[in-house]
Amino acid sequence: MTTRRHFLAGLAAATLTPVRGWSAAGAPDFLAAGLFPDGFYRLAGLDAGGTILFSLPLPGRGHAAAAHPHRTLAVAFARRPGTFAQVIDCTSGTVTRQLHAPEGRHFYGHGVFTADGDQFFTTENDYEAGTGVIGVWDTATFTRIGEFSSGGIGPHDMRLMPDGDTLVIANGGIETHPDTGRSKLNIPTMQPRLTYLDLSGAVLEHVELPQALHKNSIRHLAVRADGLVGFAMQWQGDLTEHPPLLGLHRRGEAPRLLTAPEADQSTLQGYAGSIAFAAGGDAIAITCPRGDALHLFDVDRGTLIAAHALTDVCGLGTGPDGLIFTTGTGQFGTAQGRRAKTLSALDCQWDNHLIPIRAFG
Amino acid sequence: MRTIPFVTALLLPLTAMAQDRGPILDDVTQSHILPRFAQLAEATQQLKAAAEAECAADAPGLRDAYHAAFDDWISASHLRFGPTETGDRAFAIAFWPDTKGFTPKALSQLIAADTGLDDPDAFAQTSIAGRGFFALEQMLYDPAFAATGEAEQRCAVIRAITTDINRNADAIAEDWQSYALVLTQPGADSPYRSDEEALQELFKALSAGLQFTSETRLGRPLGTFDRPRPNRAEARRSGRALRHVELSLVALRDLAARLSVDHPDIATSLDAGFNKAITRAQKLEDPVLAGVATPQGRLRVEALQQEINDLRAIVATELGPTLGISAGFNSLDGD
Incomplete structure (x- = not known):
């Protein structure tokens, strides 16, 4: 690995405001879970050059994590349908708490802190009722203090809007039940929606796609500083169709759907894994591990800027410049415009998501 | 460690090209x-x-x-x-x-x-x-x-x-x-650009079919040990729940045999696995899977489900690679 590359990445990172508290954990820029050569699933803290600053063993395959806004805490989720999440102190490397889903619930693998870090929200399945729930936790002790409806079925990713008072939730629309594993029980009637709730759970807005796209599960989210929401989708219909997998939405407006030219779109197998805005917010990308591609779009024009071929790419986050991606083959790299390069290649398999700790861009 | 993915990546397309699909x-x-x-x-x-x-x-x-x-x-x-x-x-x-x-x-x-x-x-x-x-x-x-x-x-x-x-x-x-x-006839006028893509569609039909029979046809009535759900058995009103398991296995056995025809060793283990599961289903003599509610009956249904899951493992790890199905860490995850 080139020292110069690390040096440059370090320079870029140094110009950003450090996040209070996190410097004690070696100032990681990102968290990512992965499978390591010793056979352990671990949660790793990485710098913007792809160097692992620390890694902590997880009890099983991870999915996503959420970083506390200023304490060196992260909540790491197992892949669904997990019933617990771990609160990890990233300074000491110890598990300080466990969140247990209540009876009859499981986590979907995503959660978000409030701006002050005092509360934590989790997306959950009330699987007997087949409805989505948002759990509310007090972060002083990580005890459950309440819950409310997610506004749909199968809530997956969830983000806090820049106003700090609004949650945006990807209600994927797919009903599952732990008795039947990951089998999808309601494809013909599924109706995904993007839901905006206030922090007490009151519905502010529902956004649904046209009926012809009702099998396009809205799963992952990215939010720009001005409140523009990007959403990535997973198509549950016939794979000989190649619908858009990326959408943009601004409160009160109709969603815009972005698609690559058919020759590229048709290679994606209807599946986007992660989504993020590039630094600066003018571009947005989705990763497509089944099509081995990262598609980067111009936000204003809605057109494809570049389709990068990257084997098993899935993790994606805003970087100091452009985007940072991770792959199931251990690569950690940057994509900026038409250029993509690997910053580090490790002997591990990075899992679905890359979690930025600080706000780049 | 680094050489393994490299070698696989080189060999897969060659294997794929070497065979006429x-x-x-x-x-x-x-x-x-x-x-x-x-x-x-x-x-x-x-x-x-x-x-x-x-x-x-x-x-x-x-x-x-x-x-x-x-x-x-x-x-x-x-x-x-x-x-x-x-x-x-x-x-x-x-x-x-x-x-x-x-x-x-x-x-x-x-x-x-x-x-x-x-x-x-x-x-x-x-x-x-x-x-x-x-x-x-x-x-x-x-x-x-x-x-x-x-x-x-x-x-x-x-x-x-x-x-x-x-x-x-x-x-x-x-x-x-x-x-x-x-x-x-895959190609420009087809939704399938290559023989491999068409074959992958058929492979998916096989693996999703097995998954549905195991997880949904059997998994729904099985529920949990503490809370079995016999009333969730498929088409139980007309006494067809077990029959659907058997019919689906017979149909999937036929598809698996045709997809594995170039690999006799895999074909043999698939055929043996299907026959074992079908025989076990026939011996259950429990048309609506009501047995899931009793400890003894439940064990027998779980044993059938395990045999189908064993078949799924053979399909994913042995048959899949012969058809050029990528086994990526994230691409197979589905989340």
Whole structure:
């Protein structure tokens, strides 16, 4: 690995405001879970050059994590349908708490802190009722203090809007039940929606796609500083169709759907894994591990800027410049415009998501 | 450690190129797919005719025709791509599981409605939950519907459902006449760009079919040890739950044999695994899987589910790689 590359990445990172508290954990820029050569699933803290600053063993395959806004805490989720999440102190490397889903619930693998870090929200399945729930936790002790409806079925990713008072939730629309594993029980009637709730759970807005796209599960989210929401989708219909997998939405407006030219779109197998805005917010990308591609779009024009071929790419986050991606083959790299390069290649398999700790861009 | 993915990446395309996939695509299409949908069209025609002849819920001719046509659907129900997905035809033929109880609600509305039942186009616009074999099953076998509304109205609902099933089956069979060409001749004019992509569609039908039988057909009634769910067994009202498991395994055995024809060792282990599971299913003698509620009966159903899961493992780890199915860490995750 080139020292110069690390040096440059370090320079870029140094110009950003450090996040209070996190410097004690070696100032990681990102968290990512992965499978390591010793056979352990671990949660790793990485710098913007792809160097692992620390890694902590997880009890099983991870999915996503959420970083506390200023304490060196992260909540790491197992892949669904997990019933617990771990609160990890990233300074000491110890598990300080466990969140247990209540009876009859499981986590979907995503959660978000409030701006002050005092509360934590989790997306959950009330699987007997087949409805989505948002759990509310007090972060002083990580005890459950309440819950409310997610506004749909199968809530997956969830983000806090820049106003700090609004949650945006990807209600994927797919009903599952732990008795039947990951089998999808309601494809013909599924109706995904993007839901905006206030922090007490009151519905502010529902956004649904046209009926012809009702099998396009809205799963992952990215939010720009001005409140523009990007959403990535997973198509549950016939794979000989190649619908858009990326959408943009601004409160009160109709969603815009972005698609690559058919020759590229048709290679994606209807599946986007992660989504993020590039630094600066003018571009947005989705990763497509089944099509081995990262598609980067111009936000204003809605057109494809570049389709990068990257084997098993899935993790994606805003970087100091452009985007940072991770792959199931251990690569950690940057994509900026038409250029993509690997910053580090490790002997591990990075899992679905890359979690930025600080706000780049 | 680094060399392993490198070597795999180099070898896979070479292996793929070394084999001509055309014969497998032709064989599966001609001998596995087309006959099943032709048979379904024929059996549903007879079902429609039986309902025209006599539409009482307990009419033996109607019930026999229902079982025969439902058998033919289950034997084709793993082929979920192309013509079956157009206009949600497959879901309109078989809406199950019905986790929210939409079917009885839709049927009550249909029985209460005065118009539209004798117009197939209008009926095709109604909820898929009130159409297809599972709606018909409730009309024929659920005591709740034997006495709902007037006999004449119930008869009209039964005839509308059987006509609709036949229309969808005919449309699928007809579309397959042209879809057979795009599946066997991939390229610019086909949704499949290469033989490998077409083959992957068939592989997915096999693996998803096994998953559905294991996780849903058996998993739903199994529930948990503390809370078994015998009432969630598929088509339990007409005593077909175990039969669906057996029919699906027989159909999937045929598909697996055709897909593994170039790899005799894999074909042999798949055939042995299917035969073991089918024999175990036949020996269960528990048509509605009621045994899931007793410790002893539950063990036997779980053993069957395990054998199907063993088959899934062979399909994913041995058969998949021979067909160029990528085994990526994230691409297979589905989340």
